[in-house]
Amino acid sequence: MAKQPAAQNPPAESGDALPSHLFRQAVEQAALAISITDARANILYSNAAFQRTTGYGQDEIVGHNESILSYRVTPTLVYETLWAQIQRQRPWNGLLVNKRKDGTRYLADVTITPVVNDAGLTTHYLGMHRDVTEVHRLERQVQNQKTLIESVVDAAQVAIVLLDEQERVLLDNQEYKKLIGDLGKEPAVKLLAALRTQMGAAFTNAYEHHRNLAAREVCIASPNNTTRWFSCAVSWFEEHDVGADAFYEPLRRHYLLLTIQDISELKRQQEELRINGLRALLSEQERIQGVRETLAGAVYQLEGPLNMLSAVAHMLERRLTTPTSSSGTDGVGLLSASALEEAIQKSREALEALRACIPIQSRKEMQAVDLNEVLSDLLKLTTASLLGAGIVVEWLPSDKPALVFGHPAQLSNLFKQLLSNAIEAVNEQRGGRRELRIACTPCADYIEVFVEDSGPGIAEELRYKVFQPFFTTKGAAQHHLGLGLAMAQEVVSQHGGTIDVDPGYHHGCRVRVQLPCLRGTSHV
Numbered sequence: 001m002a003k004q005p006a007a008q009n010p011p012a013e014s015g016d017a018l019p020s021h022l023f024r025q026a027v028e029q030a031a032l033a034i035s036i037t038d039a040r041a042n043i044l045y046s047n048a049a050f051q052r053t054t055g056y057g058q059d060e061i062v063g064h065n066e067s068i069l070s071y072r073v074t075p076t077l078v079y080e081t082l083w084a085q086i087q088r089q090r091p092w093n094g095l096l097v098n099k100r101k102d103g104t105r106y107l108a109d110v111t112i113t114p115v116v117n118d119a120g121l122t123t124h125y126l127g128m129h130r131d132v133t134e135v136h137r138l139e140r141q142v143q144n145q146k147t148l149i150e151s152v153v154d155a156a157q158v159a160i161v162l163l164d165e166q167e168r169v170l171l172d173n174q175e176y177k178k179l180i181g182d183l184g185k186e187p188a189v190k191l192l193a194a195l196r197t198q199m200g201a202a203f204t205n206a207y208e209h210h211r212n213l214a215a216r217e218v219c220i221a222s223p224n225n226t227t228r229w230f231s232c233a234v235s236w237f238e239e240h241d242v243g244a245d246a247f248y249e250p251l252r253r254h255y256l257l258l259t260i261q262d263i264s265e266l267k268r269q270q271e272e273l274r275i276n277g278l279r280a281l282l283s284e285q286e287r288i289q290g291v292r293e294t295l296a297g298a299v300y301q302l303e304g305p306l307n308m309l310s311a312v313a314h315m316l317e318r319r320l321t322t323p324t325s326s327s328g329t330d331g332v333g334l335l336s337a338s339a340l341e342e343a344i345q346k347s348r349e350a351l352e353a354l355r356a357c358i359p360i361q362s363r364k365e366m367q368a369v370d371l372n373e374v375l376s377d378l379l380k381l382t383t384a385s386l387l388g389a390g391i392v393v394e395w396l397p398s399d400k401p402a403l404v405f406g407h408p409a410q411l412s413n414l415f416k417q418l419l420s421n422a423i424e425a426v427n428e429q430r431g432g433r434r435e436l437r438i439a440c441t442p443c444a445d446y447i448e449v450f451v452e453d454s455g456p457g458i459a460e461e462l463r464y465k466v467f468q469p470f471f472t473t474k475g476a477a478q479h480h481l482g483l484g485l486a487m488a489q490e491v492v493s494q495h496g497g498t499i500d501v502d503p504g505y506h507h508g509c510r511v512r513v514q515l516p517c518l519r520g521t522s523h524v
């Protein structure tokens, strides 16, 4: 060592636990770069670690000011603060950009402690520092990555929110903040509750075992009473606790990342497409129904006279083949009877050919059908005509799904027929109430649907007749074949239900349909 600090090795005093040279050895061998300066920062001593950090050996550095280490980029204010602090005899700690002997720079984490003598004067300073360039680089890198992730998350078009296991929000993005504006606090908690209700045990199980959930569609009511649809995905990740107590016994914390995409508009478009599809299906069915009715009507109309002709032919044949005393069998008459028989036979064949042309109803697989959905879809379809006719509609769906086992298209057709009849009946009425009331009520083992109208009603004696084919209370001028209710009854019978006109209803007409509820879904 070229130079030594002013103080020589003091002899170990009796009573001192440690010999004083031990202090020197400890400083000498310390891993931190240590220097001791006078009151003006002139270096008197530096240890081996100082040389490793700065490149300056003790013989080169002693006598120089600590400013030799300055890279000349640290702001003056930092030095002023440093000096102000140590001159008040308080230790100072901070970061300084230093220069090594070889000219390279490094970031030094410096602590300067004033050494105060018995008279209370600062005689020396103890400087300790270490190179924290790498630590700082890593910290900055983490910070940069965090900033990058935050800006990516913020720019995302989906709402993203990070929750702890108590469902407290730790991080969110701009889209999520917009959701708070729309749905109130706390959208994530509301959506998780909705998922829990919708998925039941499957959600609880996945949640408890921190399993991810792929996009699930869920709907919630917004404060302004509109239904909003969201697609939610849940991802879990775990993090090691950063607390000191978890240093040797790692603790894992789980975090839930919820990504939320508003799909209300998509759902609205899908619903519009579905309703349009249903409209197309129903109008196709209506067309087929029209053809069926026309052909069935023609067959029915032709059958009457043909039966009469047939009866006449039989009578003629009997008379001609019975010999009388005055005249024998009439040869010409027999010939005409056989021609008539042949004509009848040809007519019957033509009638059968006509009957074969009647399109059969499509027989798709039976399935669970929710009558609530069928009726509300039909009401959506008829909204325009109801509004146009100024008819007030009261729709009372059941609070639970009204499930029956049946053909969706046929059931739609059935209720469409009943609704059309009801609208027509209301339109017939001049003045007075213009009201429709549709109610769907699950009973013990069947679902009951009422279609009520404030029209003229159906006379007591016609209550059963209206279900007969070709019976109509309307004139032929209105193009009514009288097959609508017959078709309705056919569909109801095929589904094992009943249909009638309620005799107890006197404010118009109430058609009552009862259909067996889907097995296993008894509502009482």
Ligand code: FAD
Binding pocket: 035, 036, 037, 039, 040, 041, 065, 066, 067, 068, 069, 070, 071, 074, 076, 079, 080, 083, 096, 097, 098, 108, 110, 112, 125, 126, 127, 129
């Ligand atoms: P200077 O003129 O030296 O100082 C800049 C400002 O500091 C001045 O405007 C003044 O306000 C204040 N100042 C400087 N000296 C004094 C003084 N004696 N009394 C009151 N105020 C004063 N600097 C580093 O860059 N790297 C180090 O690793 C480092 N270690 C140090 C260790 C110790 C123990 C001490 C006491 C100081 C250390 N310094 C260190 C500070 C160093 O002494 C210089 O103050 C600093 O480097 C700035 O030097 P300068 O030549 O740019 O300006």
